[in-house]
Amino acid sequence: MKYFFAALSILLGSGVLISMGAHEEGPVTKLSLPAEALTGKQTNPQFVPVPAEMATRSGIKLELKTLNKFKEMRAEAKKAGIDLFVLSGYRSFADQKRIWENKFSGKTKVAGKDLSTEKNPRNKVLAILTYSSMPGTSRHHWGTDFDIAFSKNNQPDALLNRSWETGKGKEAYTWLTQNASRFGFCQPYQESPEKRNPRTFTYGYNEEKWHWSYKPVSRDFTIAYKEQMDGLKPAGFSGADTCAEFYEKFILNVHQDCLTTP
Numbered sequence: 001m002k003y004f005f006a007a008l009s010i011l012l013g014s015g016v017l018i019s020m021g022a023h024e025e026g027p028v029t030k031l032s033l034p035a036e037a038l039t040g041k042q043t044n045p046q047f048v049p050v051p052a053e054m055a056t057r058s059g060i061k062l063e064l065k066t067l068n069k070f071k072e073m074r075a076e077a078k079k080a081g082i083d084l085f086v087l088s089g090y091r092s093f094a095d096q097k098r099i100w101e102n103k104f105s106g107k108t109k110v111a112g113k114d115l116s117t118e119k120n121p122r123n124k125v126l127a128i129l130t131y132s133s134m135p136g137t138s139r140h141h142w143g144t145d146f147d148i149a150f151s152k153n154n155q156p157d158a159l160l161n162r163s164w165e166t167g168k169g170k171e172a173y174t175w176l177t178q179n180a181s182r183f184g185f186c187q188p189y190q191e192s193p194e195k196r197n198p199r200t201f202t203y204g205y206n207e208e209k210w211h212w213s214y215k216p217v218s219r220d221f222t223i224a225y226k227e228q229m230d231g232l233k234p235a236g237f238s239g240a241d242t243c244a245e246f247y248e249k250f251i252l253n254v255h256q257d258c259l260t261t262p
Contacts, residue, residue, distance in 0.1 A: 033224040035232060040093035040141030047090050047143045055086045056149050062089040063143030066214035070146070073183040082175045087158055087210070088147040091140040097237050100135050103128045104238040121242045129250060130206055131159075134234050134243045137251050139188060139211075144218035147210045148176075164209040173209050184262060186215045188254040197253055203246050204253030216262040225251055 036042035047061040054074060062070065074084045091099075102108040106116030110127050118124040125134075139145040149158035150172035157163040164173040180186070189211055190196060193204030225232065229251075234243040 033221060035228060038141065038221060038225050038228065039136040039232060040091060040096060040138065041136075044090075044143060050086045050089060054084075056152055060086050060089040060146075061143065062086065062146060063214070063217060065217055066144050066146070069183045069185070069214055073180060073185065076179065076183075077172075077175055080175055082172050083150060083152070084172065084176075085149045085152050086146050087149040088140065089145075090143040091138060093135050093141065093236075096133060096138045096140070097135040099132055100128060100237055100239075103132060121239055122245075125239045125242045125246070126203075128239075129203075129243075129246065131208070133205075133250070134240070134247060135237045136232065136234060137247055139213060139218065139221075142218055142221045144221065145188070145211065145213040147208075148172075148212055149210070158210050161207055161209050176212070180212060181257070184214055184216050185212045186255065186258040187211065188213050188258045190255040190257070193253055196255055201249050201253040203249040205250060213258055215258055215260075219259060219262060222252070222254065222259065 034042065037044065044063070046064045048064050048067055050060045050062055050067060050070075052058060054071070070084075070086065077084050099108075103110050103115060104124065106114040109115075110130070113127070115124050115127060118127070128134075133140070147159065150164075150168050151158075157169075163169045176185075177187070187209070189205045189208040191207055193201060193206065196204060229248055232247075234240040234247050
């Protein structure tokens, strides 16, 4: 019997390239994404504005499927007396570069320190990486990840783990840990970097109770990033050469909840 192989490449509106092959053993599907989509350098028509009543400010965008599921989850949370708001969503490479450069230059302090006084580039980069991604590596580039708040007006407090450990913050976080997975959401940065993937990664982002991800889409981005890792080395921002030592670890050291099949 002759083997038959057919390949079809379809560029979807989301910028996702799917290559499908078929032979007598059954279909084979490989999902790949262009580098521009992975690194925040591509405008995606599937990024849509978060409605004003669901966000802490105007102008926030999310990937369409992510936003629709967030709406469902938010409605369910409200039945339990929990208010959820999107604090930050999609960020372009330029957005992330601005955040990074402000910290690198000392314009924005990091843990109360002006990093322009730090002479060791390795120490400087690792200090910023405590919570801020290097440009081109942020999960926010994908539109699938967002920072969440439990009040429309608690933006600064929402980005502190301790705010999610008492009062309304604790109520919201407890509800999320018990229910968010039903809607496809996971928390990429649970626990400390060392505990998240023991014996695999030493470096990684600290715990972020406010950062959630829509796994049915973001998991594919994580896999695609890993497959193209050699071609996605940091570039185009201050300290990029130093970041090359760490970028793989920070991208891939996410909780297993975000890597299992949706």
